Amino acid sequence: MNDQFRLLDPVRQAEAVKALRTILPAEAVLYEQEDTKPYECDGLSAYRELPMVVAMPANEDEVGRILRACRELKLPVVARGAGTGLSGGALPHGKGVLLSLAKMKRILALDPVARTARVQPGVRNSAISEAAAPYGLYYAPDPSSQIACSIGGNVAENAGGVHCLKYGLTVHNVLRVRACTVEGEVVEFGNEALDAPGLDLLALVMGSEGMLAVATEITVKLVPKPETARVILAAFDDVEKAGNAAADVIAAGIIPAGLEMMDQPATRAVEEYVHAGYDLNAAALLLCESDGTAEEVEEEIARMSAVLKQSGAYDFRISRNETERLKFWSGRKAAFSAMGRISPDYYCMDGTIPRKRLGEILMFIAAMEKKYGLRCPNVFHAGDGNLHPLILFDANDPDELRRTEAFAGEVLEKCIEVGGTITGEHGVGIEKINQMCVQFKPNELEMFRAVKRAFDPENLLNPEKNIPTLHRCAEFGRMRVKGGQLPHPELPRF
């Protein structure tokens, strides 16, 4: 998949190492291939590139000095947290520096009265909730990789999670990001109050994939941990019926703490693996969770149950205790690893659609399974329309890999066609950069580039990700000419 392999330039490398060694101790500058190899990819391992140098700062001052040195040498800088991202956002640049923030993993302050935590970017998502637990508080966004992923990476991707319909995304749960600009200057976006003067740059920086600044300190909101939670496991004989049931729950004025759906192939794959007790004959399963005080949950579960029965759930179970609740969830949570057992590789998509178009998109995916001869089970954040179809393939078979990419590309473009987006929570990175040319018009992409220049005029922070160049869109357009009509007719062709 990687068409961007670059030959290592030993002169540039020596220059970079020399400059970085004036800032960092020797062991924090890696350049031998055996040392840089672990950094060659993130969670999207189909794309790999060796970084020219890896720099591992231990504090904000070092981050600032590294950025100044890189700017002087015109070296691209790719920031990396835990490397769990799924879109290749932290794929290294072969002629640049991979800035690993893994050493910056301290919780600097936790104020249970103000309900905030000030942390370094390398702190793990779940470490924040663990530290807040003694005060009855937690950090709400819970991406599935939360035991490993870092808060800096969550900010870069505006990470979501299964509870974000009710509790929000990263953007809703971060008060302040302290960062270094490409000039190595420290800036603060937002502050510890609920808003800051000027434009809302905090919102702009969220999900900006390390292209605008490098976060050095993040203040997150902590919220009271719900007293209790219960989940309903409902089975449906039809996928569309399950989708409509999710809509009915919301129409009844309920915002569930979690609302997840799995289709039959997904259910079968996970059941064999975790024995969650799922009904294997169901065309779709819906998990619908309520949290809050005991009285609140009881009231909401009753309301949810009435709606789901009315909507045609043929089987219906409500968790009676915490063990059972976790059991019901275990299958959904293990969905990705279960795919890894039934297939050598899987490719996870991340489109979002208006929920009412679910039936249409699932039919489309079924047609694509036939067209490309590949299986594709579906797990789905039914509350917010975020789909995670999982294409099963074997990466050792180059043709399967090619078919998988084409399959995924068609599904993403279908998501755009029905009024959705190519990425709900995983980011564009390198993976979906071509589909950006489909989702956005040339002048919209140009505005993104102008935003990038406002922060990083020399295009050094994570270049070649997220926002495609005009040239790239022209190349991609050439590959997918439709009806003799070229997209972007205003562009020169070469």
Next chain:
Amino acid sequence: MQAVIEQFAGRIRAAAAEKRPLRLRGGGSKDFYGQALEGEVLDTRAYAGIIAYEPTELVITARCGTPLAELEAALRAQGQQLAFEPPHFGTGATVGGMVAAGLSGPRRQTAGAVRDFVLGVRLLDGRGDDLRFGGQVMKNVAGFDVSRPMAGSLGTLGLMLEISLKVPPRPFAEATLKLELPQDKALALLNQWGGKPLPLSACAWTAGELCLRLSGAASAVKAARAAIGGESMEPDAAERFWLAIREQTGLFFRSGKPLWRLSVPSIAPPLALPGEQLIEWGGSLRWLTSNADARTIRAVAAQAGGHATLFRADDKGAGVFAPLAPALAKIHRNLKQAFDPANIFNRGRMYPDL
């Protein structure tokens, strides 16, 4: 309606060619807010109406000139709401003006601010280009998030044509309680309650009296009422009370003195400033009516970890918004240049050079 857009774009292009300022304006209900009003008015009310509303998707899309009251009525009919409870400040408030002003009301305390509910925008930039960012779905991380920063941008970046907003359901039950408490005690309790799973949706403290609104499941509201105590307010009286807080029509806001908005961390102790204060958002928002000088007020706000805005005043010589740090100011100027290269939109409304 496309003709209206073309007309808007034509006026923008003509103004840009002559570097002539344009003043983007809906109902004018927030003309009082911000720095200078400069340029010829471009009235956004010509482009009005709700385009799409899908209650089960929790999303509404409306044109900029849609009356805010019309949008809220449509939501109410489906049992939904703008959770951030935006102030209208007049009968003519529009959806575009509401987002551009970026002001949130009492419910912001726990529900979130305007920006938290913006999902997508269609806008005309300073070249008259018609651009769409974000979308009509809850989760979207394709490209930079250009939509949310439009909230509170005071029309300095572009003319928002259409806005998609997330619209959650109205609570099943509500109750308002009144407690007699001095400021320090009220602040301590608000922060303490904030850390508990209580359905608090708004608060207002002034002159030794704290009003609290609880919203949520009937059982949760009932349990919280019992836990907190105090005197219950009748539903009609409570509705009028919170409306007066939101619209700033109560006695506190009619002092005739300059009105300052101090945004500080909720745990900031009582601020030692001359004048009267009204506290909202669990302690995070402190309204101050005072003749104290701007420098003192700004210093106290900064000391507390926040910032002060001169919200309503006849003399805005001291600057409406707190000055930005140089590195941030530079990014602001660069962004303004990206969106509005001829510097025509609401010139000087936020800062003299923006």
